[in-house]
Amino acid sequence: MAHNRLPPAVADAIEWLALHRSGCMTDADRQRFEHWLRLSADHPIAWQCLQQRVGQAFADVPPLAHHVLSSPATSRRGLLRGALAVAGIGVGGWWLQRTGLLPFAQGDLHTGVAERRAFTLDDGSRVVLNAKSRVDLAFAGNTRTLILREGGLSIQVAADPLRPLMVVTPFGEAQALGTRFTVTLREGKADVWVQESRVQVKAPNGATVQLRSGEGAVLTSNAVHALDSNRAAEGRWEDGYLEIHDQPLGVVIDALRAYRRGVLRISPEAATLRVSGVFLLDDSAHVLRTLQETLPVRVEQPLPLWTQVSLR
Incomplete structure (x- = not known):
């Protein structure tokens, strides 16, 4: 998305973020920034949303992130805009979606603000998406894969011993060895809870754990950690x-x-x-x-x- 096509608040927020990260922000700049935040209700929303998202975007493209953060201050604004675009944020549209002013952009399955929705997949599996969630489907050949992009899902898996079902997240994957489980994306991690049978979770570094009914785990970019079974109710949100x-x-x-x-x-x-x-x-x-x-x-x-x- 071209910079001049971004919502003005988002375009300004990108400029301010680049200046913040340049290491050259003066006291006068900080005063102007605080003044900008107060000029419009849109400004703090855009600033907060951009801050929350930019770290995840850079995590998806580490070489580019390093290039941006190690570049001279004078070139960072342009590089930051490019990094956000390459990382696939679609900053302007994403900002409107996250604040509930537009529905989520494309995804095979998606929900909006305060909307839970059930879907029946071609294999007979039933998926419930939490509010503000997006899932892409990759059912082909001997694989059944759901790619969780935003939010959370609960799935009742249809049995198919020849085609395992897997939910993939930026922080690892969960493969169904039974019937029902939930996966929720959080800041820098993904939570997995099993309601019925078993699920095998795997972190990007190869660490694996097999979970049984009532058990949960949190996936990060380099580890799998068990969750306290007393928190299992957190994985059941389908009833609101x-x-x-x-x-x-x-x-x-x-x-x-x-x-x-x-x-x-x-x-x-x-x-x-x-x-x-x-x-x-x-x-x-x-x-x-x-x-x-x-x-x-x-x-x-x-x-x-x-x-x-x-x-x-």
């Missing part, structure tokens, strides 16, 4: 409820982002508060009000489409 047992408040906020338009942020201090409960995903406003009434946090909307959760 998130069940949490003694987890950081940040886990709840992360889950709500797919069900709320705009940007939802939480301060690092508030994110560490421990919570337990059952939260209705389809009514994020009610959940936020309840959190404010029962925890030492305040929920504020300083700008349209911008919600901030912080300690009182």
